Amino acid sequence: MSAHTIGVARAPRRGITLRPGAWLTWAALVFFFVNLLGVIATVLLNSFGGRWFATWLPSGWTGHWYGDAWKEFNLGRVLGTTVEVTFLVVLVSLVLAVPASYALARQNFPGKKLLTILFVLPILVPPIAYGIPMATVLYKVHLAGTLTGVVLANLVPSIPFVIFTMTPFIEQIDPKIESAARMCGASTWTVLTRVLSPLLLPGMLAAGILVLVRTFGMFELTFLTAGSTSQTLIVALFSAVNSAGIRSTQSIDAMAVLYTGTMAVLLLVALRFVNPTQLIARSSD
Amino acid sequence: MSGLPLTPPPTAPQPTTPPPALVEPQGRTALRHRLAERGVDRTLLLVVPAALAMIALFCYPFLYGLQLSFQPTKGGALGAYQQFFSEPFSRKSIWATFSLAIPAALINVGVSVPISYRMRRDFRGKRLLLALLVVPITLGTVLTAEGILEFFGPAGWFNRTLHLLGLADSPVKLTMNYTGVLLSLIISGFPFAYLLTHSYLSGIHPSLEKAASTLGAGWWQRFRYITLPLLLPGLMTTFSLSFVMAFAVFPSAMMVGDPNGSTHVISIEAYQAALERFDYAQGSADAMIMTALMLVVLGAIAGLRSQLYRGSTGGKG
Numbered sequence: 136m137s138a139h140t141i142g143v144a145r146a147p148r149r150g151i152t153l154r155p156g157a158w159l160t161w162a163a164l165v166f167f168f169v170n171l172l173g174v175i176a177t178v179l180l181n182s183f184g185g186r187w188f189a190t191w192l193p194s195g196w197t198g199h200w201y202g203d204a205w206k207e208f209n210l211g212r213v214l215g216t217t218v219e220v221t222f223l224v225v226l227v228s229l230v231l232a233v234p235a236s237y238a239l240a241r242q243n244f245p246g247k248k249l250l251t252i253l254f255v256l257p258i259l260v261p262p263i264a265y266g267i268p269m270a271t272v273l274y275k276v277h278l279a280g281t282l283t284g285v286v287l288a289n290l291v292p293s294i295p296f297v298i299f300t301m302t303p304f305i306e307q308i309d310p311k312i313e314s315a316a317r318m319c320g321a322s323t324w325t326v327l328t329r330v331l332s333p334l335l336l337p338g339m340l341a342a343g344i345l346v347l348v349r350t351f352g353m354f355e356l357t358f359l360t361a362g363s364t365s366q367t368l369i370v371a372l373f374s375a376v377n378s379a380g381i382r383s384t385q386s387i388d389a390m391a392v393l394y395t396g397t398m399a400v401l402l403l404v405a406l407r408f409v410n411p412t413q414l415i416a417r418s419s420d
Numbered sequence: 421m422s423g424l425p426l427t428p429p430p431t432a433p434q435p436t437t438p439p440p441a442l443v444e445p446q447g448r449t450a451l452r453h454r455l456a457e458r459g460v461d462r463t464l465l466l467v468v469p470a471a472l473a474m475i476a477l478f479c480y481p482f483l484y485g486l487q488l489s490f491q492p493t494k495g496g497a498l499g500a501y502q503q504f505f506s507e508p509f510s511r512k513s514i515w516a517t518f519s520l521a522i523p524a525a526l527i528n529v530g531v532s533v534p535i536s537y538r539m540r541r542d543f544r545g546k547r548l549l550l551a552l553l554v555v556p557i558t559l560g561t562v563l564t565a566e567g568i569l570e571f572f573g574p575a576g577w578f579n580r581t582l583h584l585l586g587l588a589d590s591p592v593k594l595t596m597n598y599t600g601v602l603l604s605l606i607i608s609g610f611p612f613a614y615l616l617t618h619s620y621l622s623g624i625h626p627s628l629e630k631a632a633s634t635l636g637a638g639w640w641q642r643f644r645y646i647t648l649p650l651l652l653p654g655l656m657t658t659f660s661l662s663f664v665m666a667f668a669v670f671p672s673a674m675m676v677g678d679p680n681g682s683t684h685v686i687s688i689e690a691y692q693a694a695l696e697r698f699d700y701a702q703g704s705a706d707a708m709i710m711t712a713l714m715l716v717v718l719g720a721i722a723g724l725r726s727q728l729y730r731g732s733t734g735g736k737g
Contacts, residue, residue, distance in 0.1 A: 160538045163531060164549075171556060171607060173577050174567030181570060191580065235470035237463075244459035250471060257478045261668030261714060263687040264707040265478060267694045268485025271704065291477050294470055352560055354671055355687075359695065372562040373671055384566070391563040398558040406554070 175395075182388035201393070204386040208371055210393070217367040219282065220357070221350045224289045225343045231290075232297035233339060237331075239298065240305035254295040262355035265291065270359045280362025288360040289350050296349065297342045304338030337408070344405040351401060368394050489705035500705035504689075510706070513689040514713065520598070520673075520685065521666035524605035528613035528662045529655060536618040537643065540626070550618070553611040564604050565675035569595050572603060600676035601683045605666050613662050620654030621647075649729050656725045660718055667714055686710045 182200055184193025204210060239247070257265070269288055270279060278284035308331070316330045351367070358370045366374070372394055375387050455461065492499035504510050539546065556564070572578045574591040582588040594600060624647060632642045670687040677683030690710060694703020 156534070157538060160535045164535060167610065168552065170571070170578070173571045174564065174607065175555075175559070177570040177577065178563055178567045181566075191577070231470045231473050234466035238466040242459045242461075242463055244464060247459075250467065253471065253474050253479070257474065259664060259714075259718065260482075260711050261664065261687065263668055263670055263690060264711045264714075265482050265485075267690055267700075267703045267707045268488070269477070269481040270694070271488065271700045272481040272484050287477055290473065294473055298470065352557075354561055355668070358671075359691075369560055369562065372560075373675075376562060376565070376675055384570075387562075388566055391560070391566055394560055395558055395563050398560060399555075402554060402558050406551070 178388045178391055181385055182392045184385065200383070200385040200389040203383075204389040204393070207386055208375055208390055210368075210371075210390065212364075213366055213368055213371045216282065216365055217351065220285050220289065220365070220367055221347050223282075223286045224293050224350045225346050227286070228290055228293035228297050228346055229339060229343055232294045232342075233301055233335065235294075236298040236301035237305055240302045241310065254298050257291045258295050258299075262292065262353070263359070266356045266359040269356075273360055279360060280365060282365045284360045285357055285365045285367070288356040289353055291356070292353070293346045293350060296346060300342040300345060301335075301338050304335065304341075308334050341405075341408045344401070344408055348398070348401050348405055351398060368397070485704035486708055488701050489708050492701040492705070493699070500702045501709070503702060504705060504709060509684070510689050513684050513686045514709075516683060517667060517669075517685040517687075517710075517713075520601055520605065520669060520683065521663055524602055524609055524666040525613075525659055525662040527606060528609045529617065529659045531610065532614040532617040532658070533651075533655065536614060536621050537647070539618070540621055550615070553614055556607055556611045559608070561604075561608070561671040562675070564607055565672050568600055568604055568607070568676050572600065595676055597678050598682045601669065601673050604672040604676050605669060608672075609662050609665055612665065613658055616658045616661065617651075617655065620651055620658070623654075624650045653725055653728050653730060656721050656728075660721050663717060663721075664714065667710075667717075686713075 180193060181187060183196055183198060185195030185197055187193035239250070266288065269291070273279040273284045273288070278287065312334075313326055313330060316326050321329065352369060353367075354369050354373065357367050358373065361367065361370050368390075372387070372390055375390065452461075489500050490497045492503070495502060539549075559567075570576055572594040574593070578594070579588070579591040582592065594603065628646055628650070629642050632646045637645070668687060669685055670691065673679060673683045673685050673688055679688050686706065687710065690703050690706035693699050693706055
């Protein structure tokens with residue numbers, strides 16, 4: 136009993152006596168988080184605040200900026216478009232990319248390297264760099280500014296992203312399971328629907344949510360290809376900032392808070408299914 | 421297709437049919453077998469839709485842009501490129517881009533290493549910390565930019581704190597210039613770099629360091645000769661990805677930077693050419709220059725990386 140309490144008492148003390156290096160790293164992290172908090176808090180306060188000039192806090196509190204932003208920026212329609220675009224992108228990229236990632240995970244074939252490069256390049260090349268030629272092509276085929284154009288543009292980074300998230304998932308599935316199913320007389324279709332699909336579902340869910348988050352936050356491609364009726368939330372936000380002037384920063388901030396709130400909810404959902412490092416890894420290596 | 425019990429009956433007539441059937445398709449089956457041995461069979465058809473989509477949506481526009489960049493309205497085939505390099509304003513955008521992207525990537529990766537090295541071990545609140553680091557990813561460029569403008573601005577909390585502590589008499593100008601963009605790149609890029617470094621570092625098995633420790637290595641020797649060589653390939657990947665992110669900086673360079681001066685980066689140059697002046701040839705040429713520059717840097721990093729140790733890290737998975 137006494138030995139146990141001593142052990143418990145010692146553990147935290149070791150945590151307190153830190154060396155200078157440890158203090159420095161903690162200080163760097165704390166400094167980062169304090170500034171991050173400041174950045175978020177100012178926007179949040181401003182979106183609820185009255186007049187705010189040379190003081191620590193705004194002079195009053197109000198919620199009417201949110202209503203203003205909703206009306207002023209036509210947020211109902213913008214949100215509708217955003218949902219439409221993201222779900223279409225998720226759906227199409229899953230349909231196209233999951234079979235491809237199955238073949239890439241299971242098979243070794245001549246030209247696989249080349250194919251991998253074809254799928255890696257859209258992730259590496261900056262969106263602006265292929266977005267501009269892409270916008271030009273879309274103008275040529277009269278798809279610029281339409282919802283279809285925005286979805287097509289957003290498919291470019293999404294398909295490779297699904298492929299690279301799905302491939303490790305598929306590699307984990309033992310091919311013997313499929314062979315066993317075939318030996319018991321299952322046709323390709325049965326193997327697909329009864330054996331593979333249930334096993335692939337978690338991976339598809341994870342990949343789908345990750346694509347959802349990325350498409351929701353994808354600025355450059357949507358900005359380059361969207362017209363006034365096919366703007367997503369982030370593009371509407373940017374246009375509001377850049378054509379400011381008459382608009383109050385508070386209603387822009389209110390819109391930014393709405394965007395971040397939605398994104399945070401999406402990410403919380405995503406984090407239930409995937410681990411944080413998967414959110415950022417762009418390609419598997 | 422649940423025809424298992426149904427298969428036995430057809431076996432009876434089978435012996436009569438095979439001989440003629442075998443002779444004719446033998447060449448074909450042999451080829452099919454040979455192809456299948458190298459991995460070419462019907463499964464490969466599954467790749468086709470995605471590959472076609474990539475060719476149509478990525479390769480075709482890119483090549484279209486490439487040929488468009490050689491057809492400027494004036495100045496021959498290379499006119500757009502000459503225009504880019506002869507105009508000081510556009511030429512300087514290369515410098516503006518690199519002077520933002522390289523420091524941002526170096527800071528993000530450089531700070532991540534000691535911090536994640538400290539945090540290799542499990543401690544209370546580690547999951548919370550990792551979750552907090554995901555927060556900047558949710559912010560989006562606009563909220564970050566607005567926040568930087570308001571927090572680091574002349575009347576913002578940061579400058580007020582400096583003033584309160586007596587560190588600065590007049591407000592320090594941190595926004596609408598180079599510093600503002602660098603700050604936004606750090607806020608959005610550091611969590612990426614940290615989470616990646618962290619995952620690479622946790623892939624190095626702790627027993628390796630313990631073994632070095634039993635042989636009398638101090639913490640610096642352990643870091644320098646054990647951990648760092650194993651971590652370096654991962655660090656270079658992290659650097660590449662951080663660089664790619666910072667290199668493509670566009671919205672924040674417009675909002676918190678000085679888009680017509682010190683932060684006139686190459687993506688702004690390309691955007692203005694294509695969608696403000698509607699000179700698609702020039703815009704495409706700028707985009708091609710941007711891609712080429714980025715591929716050169718990535719190629720150099722990949723080249724360096726191939727010189728490094730690439731074996732097992734005794735990973736935990």
